[in-house]
Amino acid sequence: MQNGIENKITNIKFYNCGYCMNDLKRMYKEIKKHEKMIFQARVMLIEHKTYGKILVDTGYSHRIYENGLTSKLYHLINPTTYRKKDHILYQLRKDGIKHNDISMIILTHLHPDHIGGLGDMKNTKIIMSHKCRERITGARYKELVFPNQIGKSMENQIIPVHVNHKSPLKDFNGMDLLGDGSVWLMDLEGHAYGQIGVYIPEKKIFYVADAVWGINYLKYRLRLIPRLIQNDYNAYVKTVKKLSALKGVAIISTHGEEVYKDAQKI
Ligand SMILES: [Zn+2]
Numbered sequence: 001m002q003n004g005i006e007n008k009i010t011n012i013k014f015y016n017c018g019y020c021m022n023d024l025k026r027m028y029k030e031i032k033k034h035e036k037m038i039f040q041a042r043v044m045l046i047e048h049k050t051y052g053k054i055l056v057d058t059g060y061s062h063r064i065y066e067n068g069l070t071s072k073l074y075h076l077i078n079p080t081t082y083r084k085k086d087h088i089l090y091q092l093r094k095d096g097i098k099h100n101d102i103s104m105i106i107l108t109h110l111h112p113d114h115i116g117g118l119g120d121m122k123n124t125k126i127i128m129s130h131k132c133r134e135r136i137t138g139a140r141y142k143e144l145v146f147p148n149q150i151g152k153s154m155e156n157q158i159i160p161v162h163v164n165h166k167s168p169l170k171d172f173n174g175m176d177l178l179g180d181g182s183v184w185l186m187d188l189e190g191h192a193y194g195q196i197g198v199y200i201p202e203k204k205i206f207y208v209a210d211a212v213w214g215i216n217y218l219k220y221r222l223r224l225i226p227r228l229i230q231n232d233y234n235a236y237v238k239t240v241k242k243l244s245a246l247k248g249v250a251i252i253s254t255h256g257e258e259v260y261k262d263a264q265k266i
Pocket of ligand 1: 109
C-alpha cells in the first residue's frame with residue numbers, strides 16, 4: 001500500500017438495482033449449452049472520510065419501460081425486471097442514507113442499466129468522462145443511450161473529466177478524482193464510448209462496469225451479436241486482455257454474480 005492512501009475509504013457496499021436475463025450460449029463461443037444468467041444492475045457505494053458518500057452508477061429505474069418502442073425492443077432482446085424496491089434510492093433509504101447525503105455520482109457509461117436512477121437525484125454532482133458527456137447531446141439509440149434517462153435540466157450537474165493520466169495500474173490511464181489517490185477513474189474503452197471504471201487502491205478493488213460481464217468470462221470470446229453491441233470491439237479485446245493480466249486486484253463488474261460474492265467479503 002502506498003503511503004497516504006490508508007484509511008481514507010471507510011466503507012464499500014454494493015446494491016443490485018434491477019436485472020436483465022441473458023443466455024450465455026448466445027453470448028460466448030465457449031458456452032455450448034443454453035444457460036440463463038441474471039445480469040444484476042449493480043451499483044457501488046464508496047464512503048470516503050472527507051468526501052462522504054460517492055455513488056458509482058445508479059442501476060435501473062422505471063424509466064427503462066418509458067421509451068416507447070425502444071423500450072419494447074430493449075425488453076425483447078434483454079428481458080428486464082425492475083421493481084420499486086430495486087431503485088437505488090429506496091435501498092439507500094433502508095440503510096439510513098438520503099439522496100442529499102450523496103456527495104457525487106460517478107457514471108461509468110450511459111447505458112440504461114447504469115443511469116436509471118439519475119433522474120431522481122437532482123442537484124447531485126455527476127462525474128463522467130468527457131467522451132460520455134459528448135454523447136449525451138449526440139446520443140444515438142444505436143449506442144443504447146436513451147435520452148429520456150438524462151433530462152435537460154441535469155446537464156448543469158455534469159462534471160466531465162479526462163482520464164488520460166498515469167495511474168497506479170501501469171497498463172491503464174486514469175484520473176485521481178479526489179486528489180488524494182484514494183479513488184481513481186480509469187479509462188476502459190471498448191464496451192461503450194468513453195466508459196470508465198473506478199479503482200480503489202486502498203481496498204485493491206477495480207470496479208470495471210461492463211468492460212467484462214463477469215470475471216469468469218475474461219477468457220471467453222464474444223459471439224457476433226454481443227460483439228456488435230460493443231462500441232469498439234478491438235478496444236474491448238485490448239481492455240479485457242489488460243484486465244486479465246492484473247495481479248492482486250479484485251475485479252468487480254456490474255453484472256458478474258461470482259464477483260459480487262467475492263466483493264461481499266470485504
Ligand atoms: Zn453497458
